[in-house]
Structure formats: structure tokens, C-alpha cells
Amino acid sequence: MVEPSLIRAAREGDREALITLLREIETHVYRTAYYLVGNEQDAMDAAQEALIRIYTKIGSYEEKAQFKTWVQRIVTNICIDKFRRNKPTVSIEEHEMVFEGRDSVEGEVMAAYAAKDIREAIDRLPEHHRAVVVLRYLQDFSYNEIADSLDLPLNTVKSYLFRARQQLQVLLRDYQKGGVRG
């Protein structure tokens, strides 16, 4: 939690305060970037760009918004806009969840992940689903905070998070089936 007085000083043009503020948030910014772009180098670039944008835009931050969601909005926007990768993502929408179907088409799609790490599975979620998961689990954000950060309606946030987890649990099920893990 960043001190409100520090944020205020930074907004009012105190450069030292602003630099201190950036130091306090840089790990959070980097962490989100890392899980959104999927590798260290791009994460460094994206996080640095986000910090620079925060530096130049601090005057436009309004206190009615939470500072941490404002920061996460900036970094997720950069990651999604500029570091959009060409990697194929699984379109969740094409595979509506079939809760009881053990051998449905989603099973086949997800079988490709069987031997892969859970992180790679996150990596292949559609961008906004991935962003919701990252904010929920790496930033400990509430539904509302995620909605503020990503500029999405609350129900969309829940729907993305639930679908993402639904998709990811298939991975675990396949692990268990194939005896890859526990």
C-alpha cells in the first residue's frame, strides 16, 4: 500500500516523491507485465514503458480512483496494446464450457497442454482473460478492482475469471488422468 501523502506529493510535482513512488510500485508493475507478456525481456520493456508513462501522466491521476488500479490499468494497456503477441491463443468463446462433458472438444484442445506448465496455459489464454487472472492472483485484486483496472463491467470480469479457471482446471484434470502429476 502506497502512502497517500507520497502520491499527493508526486502529483503536485515533487520529483523526488515521484521517483520514490515509482520505486515502490516497480515490482508490482513488472510482475503484471511478466505474466502478461510471458518473458523477462518484454516484461522489462513493458514495465519500463509503464513507469515512464506514470511519470509523465501522474498529473492526470485523480484521487477518486485507486492508485493501484490506475497503475495496473496503465501496465495492462501497454502489455495488451504494444506487446500483443502473435502466439495463438485458445478462443474460450469457441469452446463453451460443458461441465459434464469429460471427452468434449475442449478436452482435445486442452490435451495439448497436458505436459506443459500451468504458466504456459495462462500464457495461452486470451489477453483479457489472462489479465483478469493475473490481477486476481498476482495482485490480489477484488472483482471491482479488476473491473476498474481493465475498464470492464463487473459481470464481464467474473465471467472472464470463471471461464479462465474453468479452462485451466481442464489442464489439471488432464494431468491427473495422464498421471503426469499427483
Next chain:
Amino acid sequence: MNCQEVMEYMQRELDGDLTEFESAKAREHIRQCAECAAMFERLKRLSAELESLPKVTPPISLVDAILPKLDEIDRVKAAASADAGAAELAGSAGSPARTAPRRRNNRFSLRILSGVVAAGVVAGIFFATYDPDRLSDSFSGDRAAKESASSGSSEPMLMMDAAADSTDAQDGSDVSMKESFHLTEVRDQSGQAMESSPGSAGRSGDSATDADAGSGEGDVRMAPPAVLQGVNVGIESPEDDVQMGVAGFTEEPAFGPVESVSPDGSYIAVFSESRVIIYDRDGNTRFESEERQGSIAAMGWSEDGAFFRYEIRREDGAGEIYRINPADGTETKE
């Protein structure tokens, strides 16, 4: 309750979003439905795995890595501010910048302009990546002198014409006023290049960022970030500031006018003919200092525009700081 409804309850349970009543209803279903029970186990386990994802940290300090860029941003702001200041001055008839009969005036103006152009070029390159919308008005160097004063920047600025060691000048880590001011150095060479070849702005831009431009005379253009704390609190030890720009002077300290517009645009301070003169918006003289023995080492406005401070570096190296209150036309030595 059907399996699909329970699915949503299980999901919300993972986020601690269920009421006790909802939670009980879900548990009741799960007890009777093996499939949902298995699903809930997998979801809980997935959630636990997600929670234990490595809390990665940056391999190096990102803020340290971007500090040079942040300085660059401040310089760009300063250049925009300089643009506005120069334009305002040029726009007022009989302004000292145009009329003061100093032998180096023309050259100095050109060099100011080249500094603006150089900073503009650097800025353009830089902001092409980061924030293109900020820069449009400071980029075009050939418009710099014509630019209307409304181009927006009310930031205070501080310039000095001095031979400077750039490593000193750019090292902002001390507690002296160096820390509050951001320097852009334009080598004398680049100034000369501008005189003979206005098309060499790109080259000037390169040398403006050249860190090893240490020797020889240079123009140093200083501008503080949006808040000019340095002027209020930073000048604590004038002696320590000696290296800030005037060390290694090779010429008599004869300068063309340097000027600084107050943050709200009400006043412009001009150092010319060894005096500081404050003009108001209409070009009336609000204050004129005595003739100062030495060169001007630093100057700038307080954030609220109520005071203008400047530092005179005497030939013997001692510094003198003065504070002018343009509202009542007084000056005090600090």
C-alpha cells in the same frame, strides 16, 4: 440447484464471494454430486497453484534503468518552456533580446535556438516511442522562434551560458541544486554548426546528448522540472555549486541576455548587461537590479511565481544569491 448453478457458486467461493447461506447450499449439492465434488477439488487446487505462482521481481531496478529517460523528459519539457519563453520575448516590441547591443547577442540567440532545435530533435525521437501527443509543438525547430507564446508551457526555466563540465552538470545525485535542475548541454560545436548549417539539427541533437562533451565552452540550458524546488530550498551551499557550470570559464563572462518566464506567465526575467530586469506581461519594467559583478550561474522562478532568484558567480568564484519580489519591486540578498 443444478450443476451449472453450483459451478458458479464454486467459482465465487474461490474468491471468497459467497454468503454463508450460499456456501451451505453449494456444499449440500456437492455432497450429493460426485462430479461437482471432483470439479470443486480441481478448482481449489488450480486456485492454490495460481496463488503460489512465483512472485517474480525485476532482475534490475527498473527505475534506475529509466532515470536517464526521465531526465530526458524533463529536458523536453524545458525545451518546450524555452520555446514559449523565446517566442514571448520575440513577440514583445523593444524586447532586450532583440535590442541589447551585445557583441555576442546574435550568436547567442542562434545557439539558444540550436539548443531548442537539438532538444526538439531528441525529444521527437524519444517521444515517437513514448508519448507523441505531448511534443508536437516543440519539435519543429524552424518554427521555434515564431511559435506563439501560447504553446502552453508555463514552467519556469533557467538558463545559463557557461563552460560546463557535463559530467558534473549531469550528475544529479548531490543535495545541491544540481538535483533539482535538469541540464541539457549543447556543445559549442553544435552551436557553430547551427550557424553555418541550419540543416544539421540532427547532428546537434546527437551532441546534445553526448555525455563526454566536457571541454571547451558550451551553452548550458537549465530547466527545472515542473516545480522549481531548487530555487526555494536547494541552494544551500553556494560554494558547492561552483562546478555546476562556471568552472573552466575561458572567456570574460560576457553574456547575451538569458531569460526566464514566470510559471504563470506574468513576468519575464532577463539577465542582460550584468543586470536582471523583470518585465511584466505588457513589457513594462517592474524591477531592475544593480549591475552585478560576475556571471549569472543560475536563475529561476518560485513555483507560484512570487519570487525570482538568481545566482551571480563572481570572478573570484564566490556566489551571491538574490531574490526579487516582482510584485513590490524589491530585491534581497540571501
